[in-house]
Amino acid sequence: MAEVNPSAENMRTMLSEALGRLRKANADYFELLEKGLSASPLPIANQARELCSFMQRNVTATFDLGDKLIQAKDVPEALKLQGEFFQEQMRALTDQARTVGESAMKAAGGMFGPKS
Template identity: 70%
Template sequence: MANINPSADNVRAMLTESLGRVRQASTEYFDLLEKNLGASPLPIADQAKQFCNYLQRNVVATFDLGDKLIQAKDVQDALKVQSEFFQAQMRALTDQAKDMGESAMKAASGMFQPKS
């Protein structure tokens, strides 16, 4: 008969295995997306690649959060990990928004320059 009340170590092992599978699938997805964006003739392909890179970094950070939460020893440890993640993501979001804004401004200013 199946163990109805698995131990914390068994739950952690199952979660770690599942997270590993999802992480691998995500990596394969982003590799495929990057390959397709690289072959795109669209003028916004560079901005799309930049956005994709930011998205991939955020997904990896979320997976790292999952790894850390799985290893948390108690609720207080989990809350600390989550708080650190939130602060790091807010800093990353600020930097990414700044970079994307600068990229958009460069693209927009290039549209209004006279063609020679």
């Protein structure tokens, strides 16, 4: 049986490797989702692709935080990283909500506008 060495550097290495595998699985998932949406005849496929793009950016930001936390030297640094992440995510979510709202308003306006 393999010997377990729980040193901080070994833990960082193992966590980094696991995070790399998760990133790969995530990329594969979003690639598959994008292919499905591209082939979709549904009229809301463009909006779905936009939401998918937002999800992908948010998940990538979370993975980036994971990378930073793995390298954090102490608890105060980890808390600082989490605080920065939270603030940036709130800004991103606000922008995304505004974009989705504008898109919904355009779509609603097209439904009730004059037909040509």
